[in-house]
């Protein structure tokens with residue numbers, strides 16, 4: 001079989017999880033050899049970074065997810081060290097490295113405080129790559145007709161580091177029209193229990209959005225190209241929309 005990313009014929013020995021196992025996905029997998037061992041190994045590098053050095057680590061810790069090795073979640077975002085509970089209790093996160101810059105409005109009476117956490121720690125690229133990879137694999141597996149009609153060579157080249165220019169990724173709650181789940185029925189249900197959604201929305205022939213939701217975090221990319229025109233509508237309708245990497249903000 002040929003690898004859907006590098007097109008090399010191969011007999012892979014590794015299992016490719018469409019959504020990383022470290023999000024709690026055990027069942028949504030690629031068919032054997034549709035992703036070769038070499039691409040799989042390349043992908044695990046950015047997966048690890050996105051899982052442990054971005055806002056996802058807080059969600060993984062908060063939801064009491066087990067790591068691949070069955071341990072509690074650990075990671076680092078900027079100067080904050082994040083750790084999930086050792087007995088996988090939900091809603092219990094240990095954060096080390098908090099200082100007056102990262103904590104605001106401590107309210108003694110209510111016992112609340114606000115913690116300022118950036119969404120990424122130099123891991124925007126890893127985040128964009130992870131969502132592109134999941135989108136391509138999920139469409140291939142669950143919606144082959146749509147997959148077959150898409151030109152995703154730009155994204156493929158980016159994942160294989162044939163071109164390295166940043167890919168824009170946004171965090172936004174705005175929904176121009178209804179996103180559709182890529183996983184179908186049973187798989188969709190299983191992932192839903194783990195608070196995972198992987199969806200798409202085609203806006204026009206240049207823009208097909210892939211949206212990934214994990215717990216309270218929602219990120220999206222345009223799987224077809226690096227065009228940023230579509231982002232304006234999101235920014236207009238949700239003032240809290242965040243655009244990464246930062247240099248794209250000036251152009252939108």
Ligand SMILES: [Zn+2]
Pocket residue numbers: 003004005006007008035036037038039040
């Ligand atoms: Zn490959």
